[in-house]
Amino acid sequence: MTYMTKPKMHHPDLKTNALGFTRRDYEGPVSTLCAGCGHDSISAAIIRACYQLNLQPHRIAKLSGIGCSSKTPSYFLGASHGFNSVHGRMPSVLTGANIANKDLIYLGVSGDGDSASIGLGQFAHAIRRGVNMTYIVENNGVYGLTKGQFSATADKGAKNRRGVPNMDEPIDMISMALQLGATYVGRSFSGDKDQLVPLIEGALMHKGAAFIDCISPCVAFNNHDGSTKSFDYVREHNEAVNRMDVILGREPITAEYAPGQMEMVRQHDGTYLKLKKIATDYDPTDRVAVMNYLQEHKARGEIVTGLLYVDSDADDLHGYLDSVDAPFNSLSDADLVPGAGALAKLNASLR
């Protein structure tokens, strides 16, 4: 870990966003993770995304569980709300927070152990309820914090540092998220910010459950030959289906690509996802086709990345519950506790 604080000095040409903040204003204290950890790159990508989207730091809540990945919210968005939950329990804490105040932007940060091992049930239910959130799993295939045991996403046959292979089937969180009804699904790689930053931006602007599986090499325990989550392995097997840009507001939409190569997907809030297709036959709006595509390519040993699925008309938990427009935490006691008379009336209506 690094002991000194990152110098306040920044490049004199550093730009400010529409709120007058520089990118550096979205940082937190210096990370205590191992030098070179993929998770730190994801933190940098989150910082960049929030800066570029002009998000107000105090309108963001970052929640996490336990693990190196779950520690990272301490190291970005120093001026945002944060909650570090029990191992694997981030999704339920996030759901509760979202119920209480639906006006904040929810960012759940978790690990493959936190979400696919101990927290698998929590993960599943938060997704299937359509909680309006960005859920990022920083996926390194191991329990980094407890010194590198295989996690539930480790590929069958992948070897640990001593050369011992993993014999259990991996849990594919992307496939699960698709099956459970996530309405924005992407996979990326910590070593490719050009792809990752817009993917996070799109997720933050998406209404509904947005899930990103981000492969994030553990330099200490899972970056050796025989690992399927190492920098080298992921770079060799990465197959991006598309490249994405998030277009804010009413910026002009220029068609710089031949027809069929570029697609504009309008999001609920009026932003556009500009998708440059790489796999021309890939349609990210057809859930069943996407699931098939992913299975086929996985069988070929490819790691498919990009914006994999999006439903831009999606609704969220509050829509399903038909809750009032105002966030619950802004309601007065009188609104929340209508009194014995109202209860008697309700009971009478059910008799």
Add this chain to the structure above:
Amino acid sequence: MQSTDISNPDYFHKVVDCQWACPAHTPVPEYIRLIADRRYADAYMINWKSNVFPGILGRTCDRPCEPACRRGRVEEEPVAICRLKRVAADYKGDLTGRMPTPASAKNGKRVACVGAGPASLAVARDLAPVGYEVTVFDSFARGGGMIRSQIPKFRLPESVIDEEVGYIEALGVETRYNSTVDSLKSLLDDGYDAVFVGSGAPRGRDLIIPGRQEAAANIHLGIDWLSSVSFGHVEKIGRRVIVLGGGNTAMDCCRSARRLGGDDVKVVVRSGFEEMKASPWEKEDAQHEGIPILNFLVPIEFLHEAGKLVGMSFDKVRAEYDGDGRRNLVSTGEAPVRIDCDDVLVAVGQENSFPWIERDIGIDFDRWDMPKVDALTLQSTNERVFFGGDAAFGPKNIIWAVAHAHQAAISIDKFCHGGDLRDRPAPDVTVISQKMGIHEWSYDNDIQNDMRFKVPHLDLGIALKDIKEEVELGYDEQLAFKEAQRCLNCDVQTVFAPKLCIECDACVDICPVDCITFAEDGPEAELRTRLSAPALNLTQDIYVSDGLKTGRVMAKDEDMCLHCGLCAERCPTGAWDMQQYLIDLAQVSPIKTRTTRQGVQA
């Protein structure tokens, strides 16, 4: 683009902005760290080796290093490099055993130096300890040249000059003071193996306008007047004084006049304030002493009554720029401005003059009557005669005089031993990794946010009473420490090993000033636009390295790097290392002053 060749000593030397800008290439960050360590004598000796006059320069240097200082780019003001040099001199204590001693055996070669200014003295310093018989001639009774005759004592006390001229005189140099050389030919006939001309630029330019003759008794040439003041021949001036000129000589004239009875002293300059030749701090000091600077006034005539100066009249002008951006001063057409005065000091320029050099002894002069001197070797067209300091290329300053002297000494040494003068010796480069532990460095890599500390000054009331009272008090040890901590250690270089890099981006993410980028290769001009922060300062290199697994290149903009070492701290593989590059320019004499924080090295 081509990968950077970091084995070329110039590459990392250039990154040390201050050292690169210093004509004598003083290892600035190294001496600043030693000051922070309170190792003042070590800091002094590093300076003494490079620039020969640390105590003098620490008070008077033109400091080209400071405008170059990186701190001025990432923050507002540069590190007070010059005044920290003075700290080394002020607190150095006992130097016993550190100075070279006179050569125990002479090498049989004789060198004459004309003039005992900084240029000649530095040549003597370099040559005497290795066995040359050096004879220094000067018309004045004591050594120092204009350092002694021109620079006012309130900026530079006599004791400091005596001390530092003394170190050189103690090296077995023969001094012939009070003796003017009136023929170079006869000096050459005396059989010297080489002659170094360090005679300076001794003539003040006059201002010939109406009234000059009639009012002559109260019109003084600045540099003549200043030397008369220095040598105690002049102790008074009129109450109302006009100083003409916008250079440092004018600033010294007005501040001296202020101390010799002038209570209404004005500086009058043809040009605007910004274009004045005087350094910003000299102008500031003059204004601080209650001296107004009046700009855009061109002298018309000296006004006199009954043979006595009563004032001057000036034409008010404004600056106009022609198509080529050249400035012309154009009269505003307003009525002439009259300023009454008792004395005028003319400080409008300084010239060379070589009446004592015969024109038929093989030394070519150009159409400005300046000797033709080779800029690299300092040799004239007579192979036995070398020039340096103000005599070589016109008036400059002390540090340039010293820089010329080191090069001239190398040339003279090669000349006396039949070497090729154009084959210049390479610098001595010492590379030391600063890594001590995973997050421990043998330099203080934390960045301080303090702004530049002001140097305490003597109370004006006292300062203006005595022309010999030094007006700057210098930093005390606490202030010196804090100011030293502002230094960014630009000589501790970021050195990249592409074979070790796994392209994890950790360095890119941590860098506080967005220096580092991994990108597709391209031509330099285009690559500069694609960096994390576009590298638009073309005076600073970008460090490019190929050999990465993905085929991309690492490109680091040297411009804003804080040398904080965070890239190296966050690198999992040690692909970045922080390495101190000590670059020691070649000199003739093997003076052993190199001290590193690891200990004293030969």
